[in-house]
Amino acid sequence: MARPRIEVLDKNEVLEIHWRTLSVLSRVGVKVDHAEALKLLHSIGAEVDFNRKIAKIPEHIVKEALAKTPSSIRLYHRDGKQFIELMRWSTYFDVGSAGLYYIDWRTGEVRRALTRDLAEVARVTNALPNIHLMSTALVPSDVPDIIADRWRMYVDLKNCTKPIDTGAFTLEGIPDAVKIMASILGEDNVSKKPIMMFAACPSSPLMWSDLTTQNLMDCAKYRVPVHIVSAPQTSATSPATIAGTNVQVNAEILAGLVIAQFTRPGTPVIYGVSPTVFDQRYGTACLGSIEVGLMCATFTQLARFYGIPSAGYIMVSDAKTADSQASLESAFGALIAVLSGTNIAIGAGMLLEENGISLVKLVIDNDIAGLALRFGRGVLVDVETLAEKIIEEVGPGGLFLKYKHSREWWRKEHFLPTLLDKKTTDMWKKSGSKDLTTVAKEYVEKILKEHVVEPLPPDIEKALDNTMLEIAKRYGIEKLPQV
């Protein structure tokens, strides 16, 4: 079966971007605002200016780091049994991450997110078959900022069984996250069966900050999956051209890869991007632009060229509410991700300048993801699907419906969306003439009313609660919201 695929760059173009990247890394270098990392880079042969904190990394080190990097990653559900496998052309869909605002599906009101909002997002995600990862989608404002990063992980784990895309915004974030993971699957499984992946974001152009470098090195030390996410803005923090942005971002990611692999060889790294188009008319960083699709597709090609799992923020829309724009931008993104073979397509449910989560959009995105995945499966051609026998049997003017072949293959061949309307006009009118947004809202309500998340075993839940309480206590925080 010829799987439908797109490759935007040809082989020579990929090589050209690779060579230019190596040239930038060795001639321009990257700024690393982290003393230990600079020392490390120096020790392995990089040319380091400790005053300017610039490290120029020679080609051979980059190649060595690439050779140490695993080519596949398994991310586990919290039961330690089910997993998703990041490799080759497989695509998994992920909720958009770290929004400050919740777009309340009941009222449409946009407000600072609370713990119970994140719990809602997690429960709905748990019920959606085409959304495979839960992110720490919202930053709850009802806990002190200092523990908000770990609190998000805790809320997710209590309300969703799927692998978690998260990150730390404190220096203690990763070591504490490791404790949280250990309370679920035991210390031995923290790196053997990781249930979370952690974002570490370089700052374009060509910088690694103190905090993110620390997070990166911590992930390497504990050997847990690190998701490097570079987020350039074309024409502002990266060249206006896509190829130029490819070169610069690739350099940022490979610099991180070098730090991770020389901190500890074999660290699982996800080659991630959140490229934006800087819209000079409004001064906005746009994620729904079609060029973002081109960038995600080309970065995915680079990741595959290196044999590293890939991720891209490709389903975020620039719309401010779950309207037609929200669906169409995410639909292009989902299809591009699947056809390019981006391993993690991120951004389901996300709107509002990458800062708000809408459950209405999330459930629509579940259908969009399903459609894209179905297209990606392509067309199965064999004796049975060619169906010559059945065509002969039915004959001219006959009806296929009653045959077993039709019953069996209709199910197998087609994706049936949950929300998209396929009824007759009359049936649609009789069921209330509802548009997609209304149907989606009702579906959210139904999930929250009916869906039961498999509870954690009592002893594990207790261990998790204790770990979180100890973290909070360390900061003198006694009162926490109900989860």
Added chain:
Amino acid sequence: MGKMSVKEELIKRLKEAVVSGDPEEVSKIARKIIEAGIDPLEAVEKALVAGVLELGDMWVRGEAFIADVVAAADAMKAGLSILKNDIAKKGKSVKYLGRIVIGTVEGDIHDIGKSIVATLWEASGFEVIDLGVDVSPQRFVEAIKSYNPDVVGMSALLTTSMLKQKETIEAIKQAGLRDKVKIVIGGAPTTEEWAREIGADGWAPDAFSAVGLVKRLLGIKG
């Protein structure tokens, strides 16, 4: 509760075979039912008809697809053709809820919708005479004269052929037969308003609603 009797067991299995759309299995059990001396009319009602209706309910709930319903109806027909002989042998006859003539109107050769409706009417206990596709107004008139049906059903899939529904009703009126039959119409482009406009007695948006529609028109409960 004691063990299920042979009769209950066979009727249950017959119904299950109808629901799973398996004509071979239905034929096999239908023969066993005759051998066991079970009342064939009861088997028709409690297994064959009940099986198709159960699938119809499943379709309404979104638990089955149209192909499953059609397969069940097909299995039901296979069973009926065997049990009918036994019913006739016993000097009885299948009691139909009513007689319906159906066809796709002139200029239209779309068969699917019409056939599904015909199948479901049959499955619900009606005697159906299917005139096929591209049926002229004159043929509808002749069919009313020769079959004396309770209901006439007209299908049209095209906006152009839809107009023939009106023409056919006019022809039935001119032949002085309008009061003898109820007329129902259906098909993708048709609407309830259209049905009223052309003087039909009823319209249904889908095949299952068509069953309820004719029952209502003929004053049949359930």
